[in-house]
Amino acid sequence: MTQARTGAPALARTRPELADALAARPAGGRAVVMTMGALHAGHLSLVREARARGEQVVVTIFVNPLQFGPAEDLDRYPRDLDGDLALLTGPDLLGEGDVVLAPTPDVVYPDGDPGVRVSAGPVGTVYEGATRPGHLDGVLTVVLKLMHLVAPDVALFGRKDVQQLAAVRRMVRDLDVPVEVVGVPTVRDADGLALSSRNAYLSAAEREQALALSRALAAGRAAAGAGHDADAVRAAARDVLDGAAVGTDYVALVDPVTFEDVAGDAGALSGRTAVLALAATVGATRLIDNSDVRWA
Numbered sequence: 001m002t003q004a005r006t007g008a009p010a011l012a013r014t015r016p017e018l019a020d021a022l023a024a025r026p027a028g029g030r031a032v033v034m035t036m037g038a039l040h041a042g043h044l045s046l047v048r049e050a051r052a053r054g055e056q057v058v059v060t061i062f063v064n065p066l067q068f069g070p071a072e073d074l075d076r077y078p079r080d081l082d083g084d085l086a087l088l089t090g091p092d093l094l095g096e097g098d099v100v101l102a103p104t105p106d107v108v109y110p111d112g113d114p115g116v117r118v119s120a121g122p123v124g125t126v127y128e129g130a131t132r133p134g135h136l137d138g139v140l141t142v143v144l145k146l147m148h149l150v151a152p153d154v155a156l157f158g159r160k161d162v163q164q165l166a167a168v169r170r171m172v173r174d175l176d177v178p179v180e181v182v183g184v185p186t187v188r189d190a191d192g193l194a195l196s197s198r199n200a201y202l203s204a205a206e207r208e209q210a211l212a213l214s215r216a217l218a219a220g221r222a223a224a225g226a227g228h229d230a231d232a233v234r235a236a237a238r239d240v241l242d243g244a245a246v247g248t249d250y251v252a253l254v255d256p257v258t259f260e261d262v263a264g265d266a267g268a269l270s271g272r273t274a275v276l277a278l279a280a281t282v283g284a285t286r287l288i289d290n291s292d293v294r295w296a
């Protein structure tokens with residue numbers, strides 16, 4: 001049973017402030033949740049899971065320029081540090097002894113653009129990596145830096161960014177980073193829309209159109225459940241997106257570890273779990289979502 005927190009977490013904006021706050025660590029492990037802010041209930045479920053796993057919880061809030069392409073939404077990405085701090089403080093969330101690290105880019109990248117970056121390898125070149133070249137390299141570079149700065153025992157990531165989670169797991173394994181990586185289930189609104197900071201960009205009509213993503217995932221799951229092959233699962237999901245007012249970027253049915261395409265009929269896939277991952281643009285907003293798909 002986790003002990004309820006009182007008081008407020010330390011806010012660290014600089015490396016010395018972070019070092020001081022980390023030194024005030026109670027006995028026990030340290031868990032980190034890395035975010036870009038604009039927090040919502042999905043982030044808070046990560047923090048609650050972190051609270052259950054670490055005596056000291058560190059939440060990082062940093063909009064990482066390295067993971068945005070030149071035409072992407074770095075400048076308009078929602079930022080609200082005061083709102084985030086208010087959301088994070090509470091008995092089952094953060095309190096005294098915990099830390100919020102909210103650095104500026106010059107604190108994270110004191111020498112400017114880093115000359116050395118982490119390569120996400122093959123996982124970084126398909127789907128999200130194909131549409132957003134360099135995105136996952138930028139993610140892994142900041143994740144590794146934050147792991148070095150925070151020195152956590154456990155790091156929690158949302159399963160909504162499933163390709164990011166696969167890339168982080170692979171980096172930790174390949175580079176022997178001494179951190180346990182935990183994936184936390186996606187939080188959805190009652191109508192199925194996966195929570196995302198980018199949902200803030202959607203108008204009411206676009207929010208309605210965005211429900212096509214969770215409907216497409218349900219169609220893919222149903223096709224696998226009915227014994228259809230991998231291509232039919234992709235087609236079932238794509239049909240739903242094509243029939244809605246969204247611009248489909250990709251429909252991927254992949255191995256959860258390698259992100260390689262899954263193929264075969266239901267017999268060959270029997271007992272197997274794949275990830276059905278989607279990206280689509282609704283109005284001007286690009287959304288992603290995913291679900292496990294199982295063949296009996």
Ligand code: PAF
Nearest residue numbers: 034035036064139142161
């Ligand atoms: O998932 C995110 O919010 C970001 O990609 C992360 C992991 C905080 C790295 O900037």
